[in-house]
Amino acid sequence: MDRIEWVIANCRLLAAIGAELERTRPFAGLTIGTGIHLEPKTVALLLTLRRGGADLVSTGNLNTTQADAVAYLRERGVRVVGGPTADPAEHAANLREVAAARPQLLLDNGGDLFARYLEEPWDGLLGGTEETTSGRMRLEPLRDRLGLPLLVINDSPIKQFAENEHAVGQSVLESFLRLTNKSTDGKRVTVFGYGACGRGVAANFRNAYAIVSVVDADPVKRLQALLDGFLVPDRADALRTADVVITVTGGRDVVTADDEPLLKDGAVLANAGHFPFELDAAGLEAGGRVTVLESGHMVNLAGPRPLGNSIESMDLGFALQTRCLEAVATGAVGAEACVVPVPRAIDEQVAAAFVATA
Numbered sequence: 001m002d003r004i005e006w007v008i009a010n011c012r013l014l015a016a017i018g019a020e021l022e023r024t025r026p027f028a029g030l031t032i033g034t035g036i037h038l039e040p041k042t043v044a045l046l047l048t049l050r051r052g053g054a055d056l057v058s059t060g061n062l063n064t065t066q067a068d069a070v071a072y073l074r075e076r077g078v079r080v081v082g083g084p085t086a087d088p089a090e091h092a093a094n095l096r097e098v099a100a101a102r103p104q105l106l107l108d109n110g111g112d113l114f115a116r117y118l119e120e121p122w123d124g125l126l127g128g129t130e131e132t133t134s135g136r137m138r139l140e141p142l143r144d145r146l147g148l149p150l151l152v153i154n155d156s157p158i159k160q161f162a163e164n165e166h167a168v169g170q171s172v173l174e175s176f177l178r179l180t181n182k183s184t185d186g187k188r189v190t191v192f193g194y195g196a197c198g199r200g201v202a203a204n205f206r207n208a209y210a211i212v213s214v215v216d217a218d219p220v221k222r223l224q225a226l227l228d229g230f231l232v233p234d235r236a237d238a239l240r241t242a243d244v245v246i247t248v249t250g251g252r253d254v255v256t257a258d259d260e261p262l263l264k265d266g267a268v269l270a271n272a273g274h275f276p277f278e279l280d281a282a283g284l285e286a287g288g289r290v291t292v293l294e295s296g297h298m299v300n301l302a303g304p305r306p307l308g309n310s311i312e313s314m315d316l317g318f319a320l321q322t323r324c325l326e327a328v329a330t331g332a333v334g335a336e337a338c339v340v341p342v343p344r345a346i347d348e349q350v351a352a353a354f355v356a357t358a
Helices: 003-010 012-024 040-051 067-075 088-100 112-119 133-146 157-180 196-207 219-227 235-240 257-262 281-285 311-329 344-357
Strands: 031-035 055-059 105-108 127-130 150-152 188-192 211-215 244-247 268-271 338-341
Touching (some): 003 311, 012 344, 040 055, 040 067, 055 088, 105 311, 112 133, 127 311, 133 150, 133 338, 150 311, 157 244, 157 311, 188 196, 196 211, 211 235, 257 281
Parallel strands (some): 031 055, 031 105, 105 127, 127 150, 188 211, 244 268
């Protein structure tokens, strides 16, 4: 069994939901435009939406699209725009082509497609979903202009603890080990950001015998990190002592060329946030003393044999995606639900279904 078939076979929630959607057909006659990492778990999601009657026009994200996932989808009649790319201009062109299909629903990741909609609106858009905190931060100020139901998957407590805290931490650690072949034992690791993803990254590196420091602009988050047993030095000391620096904030220019003199010779930096602008990769590497993994692109979905988050966590997250798109398509949520968390009823439905299969 190849990797994609293995993933699909192990997405138990999506399989059950897909069987139901074949009967109910909530997406019949609708086109769903998607801009999300194209990898095996996403293949399982998109094929589930197809079972519910959707036509799909899909593209990936910067430097995370996997060629085998694109080929698998195309072989099954899914329209995939573009392929693997780290070129922002090419990525922007792919997004414009998805928007040009004038889909009725959008499944967005980072707010890219909804931003295109606001630039050139089209009739018939019912609403959709946003996967990430980065996208929510981008779209919240635009709520009045959007005026459509738009449910933020990352604001679900299930997404926060199952994927962000548990799975992201594991996958970032696995990616660091795979890309560097360096140990974590006794290494000093600095994590920027102590949201759910940052907590998971910090905990997993500590469990791998690293000495972990946390930097966060929020004093309450720093207190939480301290009480969780992490070091909370000031920013300069955290950089100065670090063998490894990992950003996971959703912000821009978290560590830049101005910080390079603070860093140890041989320090390794990685970004686990959605967009590749948390680290100034070119500026930091200009002096030749430090290494930025995968040019600052999302480290757990970049590089050789990228695996991303665990199948189980993405099965949960993509079950939330499917149910939220179903709610928008059927009118179960209205325009008042614009850039808001997943409705509690959907959280409970997905949680109960997963527990029942455990």
